[in-house]
Amino acid sequence: MQVSNITKSFGPDEARVTVLNGVSLTIRKGEFVSLIGPSGCGKSTLLKVVAGLSDADGGSVSINGKSVAEAARRKAIGLVPQSPALLPWRTILDNVSLPIKINPAANAGRTLRDPKEILTSFGLGKAMDRYPAQLSGGMQQRAAIARAFVFDPDILLMDEPFSALDEMNRDQQRMGLLDFWQSNQKSVLFVTHSVPEAIMLSDRIVLMAAHPGRIAEIIDVDLPRPRNEALYATDAFRDLEGYVRNALRKVMEAAHV
Amino acid sequence: MSDAMTANPVQTRKTASPVARLVGSWLPPAVTFVIVAVLWQVVALNNPYVLPTLESVGNSMASDPHMYWANMLVTCQEIVIGAGAGILFGFLLAVAMSELPIIEKAVMPLIVVIMVTPVVAIAPALVVAFGFGMLPKYIVTGLVVFFPMLVNSLAGLRDVDQKALDVFKTLHASRWETFRDLRLPGCMPFVFAGLRIAMPLAVVGAAVAEFVAAGQQAGLGSLVTISAAQANLPVTWASIALLCLLGVVLVSLLALLRKRVLWWSDADVIGR
Ligand SMILES: Nc1ncnc2c1ncn2[C@@H]1O[C@H](COP(=O)(O)OP(=O)(O)OP(=O)(O)O)[C@@H](O)[C@H]1O
Ligand SMILES: [Mg+2]
Numbered sequence: 047m048q049v050s051n052i053t054k055s056f057g058p059d060e061a062r063v064t065v066l067n068g069v070s071l072t073i074r075k076g077e078f079v080s081l082i083g084p085s086g087c088g089k090s091t092l093l094k095v096v097a098g099l100s101d102a103d104g105g106s107v108s109i110n111g112k113s114v115a116e117a118a119r120r121k122a123i124g125l126v127p128q129s130p131a132l133l134p135w136r137t138i139l140d141n142v143s144l145p146i147k148i149n150p151a152a153n154a155g156r157t158l159r160d161p162k163e164i165l166t167s168f169g170l171g172k173a174m175d176r177y178p179a180q181l182s183g184g185m186q187q188r189a190a191i192a193r194a195f196v197f198d199p200d201i202l203l204m205d206e207p208f209s210a211l212d213e214m215n216r217d218q219q220r221m222g223l224l225d226f227w228q229s230n231q232k233s234v235l236f237v238t239h240s241v242p243e244a245i246m247l248s249d250r251i252v253l254m255a256a257h258p259g260r261i262a263e264i265i266d267v268d269l270p271r272p273r274n275e276a277l278y279a280t281d282a283f284r285d286l287e288g289y290v291r292n293a294l295r296k297v298m299e300a301a302h303v
Numbered sequence: 304m305s306d307a308m309t310a311n312p313v314q315t316r317k318t319a320s321p322v323a324r325l326v327g328s329w330l331p332p333a334v335t336f337v338i339v340a341v342l343w344q345v346v347a348l349n350n351p352y353v354l355p356t357l358e359s360v361g362n363s364m365a366s367d368p369h370m371y372w373a374n375m376l377v378t379c380q381e382i383v384i385g386a387g388a389g390i391l392f393g394f395l396l397a398v399a400m401s402e403l404p405i406i407e408k409a410v411m412p413l414i415v416v417i418m419v420t421p422v423v424a425i426a427p428a429l430v431v432a433f434g435f436g437m438l439p440k441y442i443v444t445g446l447v448v449f450f451p452m453l454v455n456s457l458a459g460l461r462d463v464d465q466k467a468l469d470v471f472k473t474l475h476a477s478r479w480e481t482f483r484d485l486r487l488p489g490c491m492p493f494v495f496a497g498l499r500i501a502m503p504l505a506v507v508g509a510a511v512a513e514f515v516a517a518g519q520q521a522g523l524g525s526l527v528t529i530s531a532a533q534a535n536l537p538v539t540w541a542s543i544a545l546l547c548l549l550g551v552v553l554v555s556l557l558a559l560l561r562k563r564v565l566w567w568s569d570a571d572v573i574g575r
Contacts (some may be wrong), residue, residue, distance in 0.1 A: 097473050118475045125473040131466035135488050135567040144484065148476045177567060193470075203473075 047073040047201050047233055052095055052105035054088075065091050066102070067258035073201065076231035080244035080251045082290070084298050088259025089237045093205050096235060097125055110200050117200070121145070121152040124194035124232075126204040130186040132178040138189050139165065139174040145197040159196050167226060168192045184215040191223060201233040209239065220246060221275060228272045241290050245283060246273060251290060255297045262297050265290060355536040360544065363537035375545055377522040378509050381437070382549070385444030385512070386505035392445070393452030394494065401460035401486070402478065418450045422508070426515035440512035440522075447508030448501035455500070459493025460486050492568045495561045502557050506550040523549075 054066040065088045073079050081089045094100040096107050098114035109117040117123055124145075132141045142161045146153065165174050168188045178186055187207055194202050207223075208216045220243055227234065227247070238244050244251045248267050255262040269282055277283050319327065340357060347354040364371055400407035422443055429439035463486050471481050513524030520529060523542045530538035 097469070099469055099472055118473060121474055123473045125470050127466035127469055129466050131464055131470055133467060133485070133488070145470075145474050148471065148474045148480050148484070152475065179567070197474075 047096070047107070047109045047235075049092075049096060049107050050105055052092065052102045052107065054091060054095060054100070054102045054104075064258040066095070067260045069105070069259065069261055071252060071261065071264075073233050073235060075233055077250070078227060078231075078234045078236065078248045080248040081235060081237045081254060082239070082241065082244050082251055082294065083254030083259075083262075084256050084294075084301060085239075087254045087256035089254060090205055091259065092254075093203050093235065093237055096201075097123055097203050119149075119152065121149055121156075121197055122200040124197070124199035124202040126190050126194045126202065126207045128205050128207065128209060130178065130183075130190040132186055132189060132193075134178050137175050137177055138170060138181065141178065142189060142193045142196055145193060153197075156198050158198060161192075161196050164192050164196050165189070168222065182215075184211055184219050187211065187219055188222060191226075195226070195230065195232070199232070201235065203235050205237045206239065207236075208243070216240075216243075223247065224273060241287055241294065242278065242283075245269070245286055245290065246277065253290070253293055253297060256301050263293055265293070352534075352536075355540050359537040360540045363541045371523075371526075371541065371545060374521060374523050374526050374542070375549070378506075378513070378524065378546070378549065381440050381444050381509040381512060381522065382505045382553070384437075385441035386448045386501065386508065388441065389445030389447070389449040389505075390452050390498070390501055393449045393497075394456045397453050397456035397460060398482075400457055402482070407457075414450070414453070417446070422446055423511060423515050426512065430516045439516040440509070443512035443516060444505060444508035447504045447511075451500040451504065452494075452497045455493045455497030456490060459490030459497075462493065463489055491565055495557070495565055498557055499554070502553045503550050506546055506553065510546055 049069060049071040052066050052069040053064065055062050055064040057063050069088075069092060071079075081092065083089055091100065095102045096114070098107075098118045107114050109122055112120075112122075114123075132138070133144070136144070139161055142165055146158055146161070162171075162174065165171060168191065170185060170189060170192065173181055173185060173189075178189070181189070187210070191204075191207065194204075208219050211219060224247055236244075236247060245267055251265040251267060252261055253263045253265060254260065265286075267286065269277060269280075269286070343354060344357060347356040396406075396410070400410070425446070426439060426443050429442055433439045433442070467485055467489075468481070471485055476484075509522065510524035510527070513522040514528055523546050526542040527539055527546075530536075530542065
């Protein structure tokens with residue numbers, strides 16, 4: 047996926063605010079990229095532009111060499127919103143099967159996954175026939191992630207999928223996503239506020255600065271895979287965490303001057 | 304009642320026996336009704352020109368059940384056809400408005416004008432236009448329920464979960480798919496809120512239609528006006544009681560239907 051020179055601003059002419067200014071980014075096939083930065087720097091806006099939910103004022107996005115509109119038509123984009131956004135009147139299984147049922151013309155020539163199998167691998171095998179309201183927040187969010195993986199999109203976009211969860215649950219869901227992703231490497235653009243989460247999951251971390259939103263630094267995460275909890279305790283992890291936190295602090299201080 | 308469903312083993316209090324629970328939920332309203340009935344009898348026995356006694360109302364119903372039944376059927380017909388059409392049309396127009404905003408812009412001002420015009424004032428004009436048949440009564444009954452259905456359905460169709468809508472958009476869901484799988488089921492809580500307002504109004508609408516668009520003198524509303532004019536209080540109050548019963552039945556049926564359709568929106572009900 048390629049994002050080149052995206053600009054976007056909001057507001058009427060006199061009070062126009064530039065939210066994204068010349069953002070360029072390439073995500074390779076099967077690469078996990080995290081987007082981190084101060085609140086309001088335009089992470090969600092960038093994700094919306096990439097998802098085709100909002101139009102940029104300038105620049106272009108291409109997914110596998112095709113425009114976002116074309117990618118959407120082919121169901122190439124999997125979205126995991128901040129809240130699970132499951133349909134309360136459908137069972138978990140029916141919720142996860144929904145992307146297969148919708149826009150069926152785009153199903154041709156792709157390897158759809160078996161919803162039951164994917165739910166089982168997300169640890170929701172016993173919850174398939176239940177309704178979202180009967181599940182915990184963490185389980186709901188896992189179902190939302192399963193829903194994005196089930197139709198085998200080219201790229202997954204996740205906007206702080208774990209932000210509504212408490213710390214313990216959050217870590218559990220994060221490791222679940224890590225496990226699943228390590229055995230199904232897909233291109234992912236993952237927005238987060240958590241430095242350890244970004245390091246644990248990503249191949250690269252994109253650090254954004256605010257006013258206007260732009261990329262300040264791209265940090266490679268050269269930690270071996272497959273990863274697991276043990277990584278938190280390593281020096282390499284701690285060093286990198288210190289580095290990212292420091293870079294983040296600099297970006298935030300610069301914004302206040 | 305919901306206590307029983309959410310009862311949680313850890314904090315269970317000594318559960319009351321079913322008989323005790325039944326008594327607990329029925330006794331208080333029953334006492335209220337008995338007190339009202341006694342007061343009624345006291346007033347009726349001392350002021351025969353203000354209220355009829357309860358026996359005289361009961362006797363009136365028992366002596367001519369066919370007459371009441373026939374009139375009730377007429378009122379029911381007005382409700383089923385008139386309110387049914389009003390509800391359906393209100394909902395369909397809401398769908399059209401939410402799918403094509405231009406329709407809302409074009410039609411909403413006219414609808415507001417119609418809605419602020421008192422129905423009671425339109426009715427005689429409808430009789431002149433459509434004659435003394437049932438049509439003016441259907442229209443009056445339908446008009447009364449139309450607006451709450453339109454407004455509530457429209458609010459429901461607009462209240463779609465934005466995050467779920469984003470997921471649908473990235474899947475390139477067609478308009479029809481988005482409507483069928485997201486907007487339509489999602490708007491049902493609002494539709495039922497609209498129905499909850501519309502149902503009692505339907506009875507009011509039918510009664511008012513019979514008062515003002517007299518035409519053929521039939522229906523419980525007509526029965527009220529005719530008998531009141533003749534100071535035949537037992538018939539008046541028997542008819543009022545039946546109108547009230549009609550409203551209660553409609554609201555109860557609606558509650559049953561809501562439980563079937565909308566089980567997912569009440570957290571308590573899901574835990575079956
Ligand atoms: N529809 C909109 N209209 C006007 N301004 C907007 C709109 N959407 C976003 N903005 C502005 O754009 C800026 C970036 O918003 P965005 O939601 O992308 O930030 P973010 O990086 O995702 O923040 P957070 O970390 O808090 O989620 C904010 O200043 C916000 O006020
Ligand atoms: Mg955001």
